[in-house]
Amino acid sequence: MLLGALWAGGLLFYQMPGPVWLAGLLALAWLLAAGWMALRVARGRADRRVGSAYVLGMACAALWWTALSPSQDRVWADDVAERLHVVAFDGHHVVLDNVRDFTWRSEQDYDARWVRREYDLQQLRSADLVMSYWMGPAIAHTLVSFGFADGRQLVFSLEIRKERGESFSALGGFFRKFEMTLVASEETDIIRTRTNARGEDVYLYRLHALSQAQLRTLFTGYIDQARSLDAAPAFYNTLTSNCTTIVFDLARHIAPGLPLDYRLLASGYLDEYAFDQGALAPGYSFATLKARARITARALQPQAQNDFSAWIRRGVPGTAQEDQP
Structure with a gap:
């Protein structure tokens, strides 16, 4: 009762x-x-x-x-105002509308820009797990950044679709308070806003030994999610439909035996779970990987303005910038 x-x-x-x-x-x-x-x-x-x-x-x-039913038609906050739309996808090439490319000076001061991007999935080269800590060590927002042969990165992030003036509530997420949205974004937007504008602590890990086919499977999973949410709205759920569960669900497409674990709920420890499953760069202790994965300080440096994606990966194990100090 x-x-x-x-x-x-x-x-x-x-x-x-x-x-x-x-x-x-x-x-x-x-x-x-x-x-x-x-x-x-x-x-x-x-x-x-x-x-x-x-x-x-x-x-x-x-x-x-x-x-209660989810909606596509509310007065949305600017950063989730547009829905990611798959214009075309033939299994190899994808055209995406409403990729976010904001310039953030602060959380309230920004230039809004939504762009069309085309990607060749045959040029996929990497996937990185990005974790942004905003509420203590046990809770982190989880993103995945895909790297292409031409140096471009595309980040996917499952988020609540906030109405204007609304803010996130973990408890509210249990009671159909929020719709969810899939954001596809440039790293200079979605990572920089967390490190530079919001003051969050961000870590980036290279996911280890993924084949081209596995990378495409992960990427295609996000495309399927984008199409689903574009066609019909859905509620965000703090426990079952959130930024971490989508990563786990897609990872099971390429590793069906992945076990359930409390760290899938305590998302701040997802990196430790990934380490235990052999998904991060080998040859390092977890403590070393975590220390070298912290990109917050590098993102804040003036040098990051020139080549943000390469600069934040300096020293990150498993990346092309691994040996750079």
Whole structure:
């Protein structure tokens, strides 16, 4: 009863229209009433009216939950205003509309730019795991950056599709508070905004020994996700549909035996999980890999303005810049 009441209380708080204080007041009133009902049941003093009231409340919450539907049409924040659109894909060449290429000076000061990009998947050469820490060591946002023979990089990031003025809430993500979106971006946008504009701590690891076919499988998985979200909206879920679960789901396409692990939920430790599975550059301890993967300081240096992608990889094991200090 208490678990059900907590879920219904969260639904009230995060989905009730109107001011936040009113939603909080209603959620608190429901929780107090449900707690009183649970106490009556525990003491054997509940009658039929108490049980009926609880069942009715939970039934209303369940009906409300099923009636919630995601949308493509809201007043979106600028950085998620456009949907990634696959213009053409023949298995080898892909044309993408609405690749993000913002110039960020701060979180509020930026030049918005959405561009069309073409990529030849036969020129795929690498994939890097990028982890951006924004809320302590246990929580990180997970991105994957694909490298091509001509030196270009394309980053995919599954994110909440914020409405204008809205901010992320991990708890809200359990209650269908946010739609999700797949962002494809230049590294000078999506990595630099985290290191330079937001002040997050960012790490980059080269994923080890992926064949051309495996790289294409991973990339194609993101293309499939982009097409799905372009065709129909979907809710973000903090537990089951987030930036880390998509990486794990796609990784299982090339390594079906990957085990489930608590570090898939505590996303800040995903790099350690990848190390244990042999997915990072060999010949190094995890501590050494993590120390050399930290790109935050390099991203902030003036030299990064010239060739951002090459500069941030200086000293990162497994990359062409591995031996550069």
